[in-house]
Amino acid sequence: MKALVLNALHQGLDFQEMPAPHAGKSEGLVRLRAAALNHRDLFITQGLYAGIKFPTILGSDGAGEYRGKAVVIDPSLDWGGDPRAQGRGFRVLGLPDDGTFAEQIAIPRSNIHPKPGHLSWEQAAALPLAGVTAWRVVFTRCQIKAGERVLITGIGGGVALMALQLAAAAGAEVFVTSGSDEKLQKAVALGAKGGVNYRNADWDKTLKKEAGGFDVIIDSAAGNGFALLPALCQPGGRIGVYGGTLGKIDGLSMQPVFWKQISILGSTMGTRLDFKKMLAFVAKYEIVPVVDSVFPLSEGSAALQKMDQGEQFGKIVLSI
Template sequence: MKALVLNALHQPLSFQEISLPEPVGDQVIVELRAAALNRRDFFITQGLYSNIKFPSVLGSDGAGIWRGQRVVLYPALEWGDNPNFQGKNFRVLGMPDAGTFAEQICIPESNIFPMPLHLDWAQAAALPLAGLTAWRTLFSRCQLKKGEKVLVSGIGGGVAITTLQLAVAAGAEVFVTSSSVEKIEKAVQLGAKSGANYREEGWDKRLKQEVGGFDVIIDSAAGDGFAAFPALCNPGARIGVYGGSLGKVNGLSMQPVFWKQISILGSTMGSPLEFEAMLAFVEKHEIVPVVDAVLPLSEGNTAFEKLGKSDQFGKVVLSI
């Protein structure tokens, strides 16, 4: 079968013929029709993950056919028995296990879920990892309630956009930040009330004046900008953190954190039960994942280049 293969770091991936997968134990074969890129895939190609092996087929998100049914894949393995956090054997699809950038994948049958009926292949492939991460951060960790005010930082990537869509569908008032006026405008089209350009001096004070305060803030960047969040919080607010791409937080004052009794909550992926709940919510509200571009599997390197520029709004998807 054809696959997009990582053979070395900092090099283009190879579109090549590899052996068909052979199921073992409880595994089954899914014929993939689309797979979505995640920032994780790009970071692996740059050597920013441990225990990278060669050759490898990357890809955590996929949609395809199993026994004549349209299905989407839970994008991880071995969450474990505790719903509160992942077990020691938990891992994301696409390193070290073979991922979705191929015509077929071997995966445990328990990872297979019915595809929401209102989605096409590209939209369905764009949903799993982003949807699951957004769902757990918003609802399991931050316990979002109808009518609350939510700030989603760094709008543009798959998780941030899906967080916006889920929160709007849940009846929240959602605001966003970005360095791009165009991305803020697109977020407003998806239901955001407004947004702030975090590159502008005093953006946080203007947002505070406009909104009054937030009950939930969702962030994946950390870094120096994180220090502005406690001042934007209402008493009892929750800050959900699902990443730290900008590194350590500097200049964070703890006084508003303890005085306003703010909770800072880390979140990673989610369990199969949360994945099932997310899919049901998406189908009920007919939420459509935002797809920025669809390219054939053979043009995977072009897709990675696009992801590396960080200028997309929504997911970059490979058709298979």
């Protein structure tokens, strides 16, 4: 079969022939129709991930056919028995296990779920990892409710956009930040109440004036911008964190955190129950993941370059 393979760092992925997988006892063989990129795939090609090995077929997100039915793949492998946190055997599909950037994949049958009927192959492939990560941080961890005021930072990202769609469907009032005014406008068209550009000076003060304080803030950027977030919270606020794209945080003061009784809640991927609840919610509200662009599988390296430039709004998808 054809696949996109990581053979070395800093040189993209090779589109090449690989042995077709065989399904083990508890596995199903899925004929993939579409896959989607996550920032994780880019970090891996740049060597910014633990446990990198060659060759590996990358890719955590996939939709395809299994026994004549349309399915999506849950990318969380071996979560373990504690719903509060994943166990030591937990893995994200697509390193170390071969992933979805291929014509076929052998995957535990418990990770195969029916595709929501209102989604195309490309839209369905854009859903799993961003959907389950957003579900867990928005509902399981931050317990966002109707009427709450929510800030989602860096709205151009796949998870951030899904978090906007989920929180807005649940009746929250969502504000956003982005490094691009065009992305802010697109987010408003998707249901955000408003937003500010984090490249502008004093963006936090502008946002506070525009929106007031937030019950919940969802962030994956970290870096120095994070230090401004506690001051934007209402007393009793929650900050959900699922990423650290910009690295360590300088200048974070603990005073607003303890004085305002703020909770900082880490979140990663999700349990099988999180995944199933996310699929049911997406089907009920007919939520459609935002697809930025679609590349053929053979052009996976160009798709990764597009992600590296950070110009995307939503998911970059590979058609197979």
